[in-house]
Each structure stands twice: as structure tokens, then as C-alpha cells.
Amino acid sequence: MLVENTYELIGHTPLMHLPMKTPNNVNIYAKLEMFNPGGSIKDRLGIALIQRGIASGKVNEQTTIIEPTAGNTGIGVALAALKYKLAVKLVVPEKFSFEKQTLMRALGAEVVNTPSAAGIEGAIKRAKELAKQVGNAYLPLQFANTANPDVYRKTLGPEILADLDNRPLAAFVAGAGSGGTFAGIQRALQDAYPEIQGYVVEPAGSILNGGPAHSHRTEGIGVEFIPPFFKGLNYAGVKTISDDDAFYYVRWAAKNLGLFIGSSSGAALAASLQVAATLPAGANLVTVFPDSSERYLSENIYEK
Ligand code: PMP
Numbered sequence: 001m002l003v004e005n006t007y008e009l010i011g012h013t014p015l016m017h018l019p020m021k022t023p024n025n026v027n028i029y030a031k032l033e034m035f036n037p038g039g040s041i042k043d044r045l046g047i048a049l050i051q052r053g054i055a056s057g058k059v060n061e062q063t064t065i066i067e068p069t070a071g072n073t074g075i076g077v078a079l080a081a082l083k084y085k086l087a088v089k090l091v092v093p094e095k096f097s098f099e100k101q102t103l104m105r106a107l108g109a110e111v112v113n114t115p116s117a118a119g120i121e122g123a124i125k126r127a128k129e130l131a132k133q134v135g136n137a138y139l140p141l142q143f144a145n146t147a148n149p150d151v152y153r154k155t156l157g158p159e160i161l162a163d164l165d166n167r168p169l170a171a172f173v174a175g176a177g178s179g180g181t182f183a184g185i186q187r188a189l190q191d192a193y194p195e196i197q198g199y200v201v202e203p204a205g206s207i208l209n210g211g212p213a214h215s216h217r218t219e220g221i222g223v224e225f226i227p228p229f230f231k232g233l234n235y236a237g238v239k240t241i242s243d244d245d246a247f248y249y250v251r252w253a254a255k256n257l258g259l260f261i262g263s264s265s266g267a268a269l270a271a272s273l274q275v276a277a278t279l280p281a282g283a284n285l286v287t288v289f290p291d292s293s294e295r296y297l298s299e300n301i302y303e304k
Helices: 043-055 072-083 098-106 116-134 147-164 180-192 243-257 263-276 293-299
Strands: 015-017 027-032 064-068 087-093 110-114 171-175 197-203 237-241 284-289
Touching (some): 027 147, 043 064, 043 072, 043 147, 072 087, 072 098, 087 098, 087 116, 098 110, 098 293, 110 116, 147 180, 147 284, 171 180, 171 263, 180 197, 180 284, 237 263, 243 263, 263 284
Parallel strands (some): 027 284, 087 110, 171 197, 197 237
Antiparallel strands (some): 015 027
């Protein structure tokens, strides 16, 4: 494959039929989003947010892009902004990985840290304050911008269907942070298979299952408020995965599959195995691995 620039490398990631035994011979397929050039599923969103901003007339050559982010969206936005030579400020709670913040800076973005205890809500508030100070600023606001679910509905969902080549899908399992990934793909898959059982994955400490909110080690998923993209969305349920289980499958995937996956992928794999155990023999389940363990090595992702 010959390409002319980095942006042509966004999307069209591989779908892997995981070579693992499930009790009912259920097939588990995982979309390997770490193969995007910025290393995560959020490269797709970065380019969609910037292009939508330009198309709406809200972004011109002098505009500063400001976005609150847990990291991967920041890398995706910084990568996309580079294409259009736009200045970028990313507001990141300080707990998020050193590697992700280093990559944002490498792409030319300025990183503004907020206290971890203030959570993503604290980062959103700070981003809005910064926008007022800067003047000509554009806040894509991934947590409310419909470009987020839309890009997954239009790109990732159809890629899964094309790669499966008419193998029917019984279940879909994916983590939620902003919820864009889950909502967008769930809608695309429901268009093809209205009965598909969609399960949202959250780490223990996230609120979807009604449990108490608390901090967690699993990075990139977990919600502090119900994602607006879930309004009117039909899905089968929520799987709450402990940090221990998520990190167990991160280590398991390296040793058994030869695959470097981040902790949100580990949680998705743990949840997929739970759902697979409930499906009829030979059914097909698809999940998403959003990024790689390599951006969490400073957090000792492989240590117990
Ligand atoms: N996993 C990782 C590693 C992420 O960075 C994100 C984005 N925060 C997600 C999963 C969840 O994606 P979404 O925001 O679309 O729910």
C-alpha cells in the first residue's frame, strides 16, 4: 500500500478473529484501532471535528482549537489540526498518561493540566474559560458534538460489516467514555441487524450501572454523566469490569495473542467473554480495542 500522507492512514483498521476458545464456540472479532497513525480510535474523531468546524465556518486560519480530553482525542485533534496548520490547546486532567501528553506536545499542541480530582468536568470548565481568554477559539466539545457518534456510524460500523462479509452478528461490546464509539457503532450495526445485543463496557467506579463514582486505573472509559449520545439508543445492558479484570486481560492478550492492548481494550475483552458465554453456539460477537498498551508503559501497565 502506497500512501501520500499520514491522514490516508486513518481508518480501515484490521478486524481480528480472536484465536481463543469460548465455551459455546462463539466467535469474537476485535477491531484493532491501535493501527491508526495517532495510535487510537480517536484519530477518526479528530479529523471529523476539525473538518466539521471548518465546514461550519467556525474555524478559520487564525482559530485556536481548545478541547478537554483524556488523551486520545487530544492526539487525534492535534494530528488533524496539523493538517490545517491550526493552533491547539488541550486541557487534560493531570492523571492521564505521560505518553499521551508527550505525543500531543510532539504534534505541536499546548497541554494545559487540570487537577485529577476535578475530573473531566473540571477540564471542560477550564477549556471554556480558556476559550473566553483566547477570543478566536473553537471548542469541538467531543462530549456533546454529534460528529463524535456520526464518524463511528459512518466509518467504523460499515468497516466491521464489510469485513464480516455477511456473517450475522449477535452481539456488540464496546467501552464508553464520551459514548461516541458505542452509540455510533451500535446504530450502524442495528441498521444491519436490528436484534443485535449491544453491551456498553464501563470500569467499576463509573455510574452507568448505578454504582458509586470513584477513581479507577482503567483509562479512556468510564463516565461521570450519562452520555447525551445514549438518548433514544437501544442496547441490551452495561457490563461493569473491575480494574483487576481489565489489566488481567491486558497481560493475557500480550502473552496469548501477541497483542499489545490498552486497559479499555482489556475491559472490552473481559466483557466480551462474559457476553459470549450467554450466546448460542457459533454466534458472532464484535468488540473494539481502542488503543495499545505502549502509551501506558510509564504506568506499569504489565505489572500486577
Ligand atoms: N478507550 C480509550 C483508550 C479511549 O481513549 C477512549 C476515548 N476516551 C475510549 C476507549 C472511549 O471512547 P468514547 O469516548 O467514544 O466512548
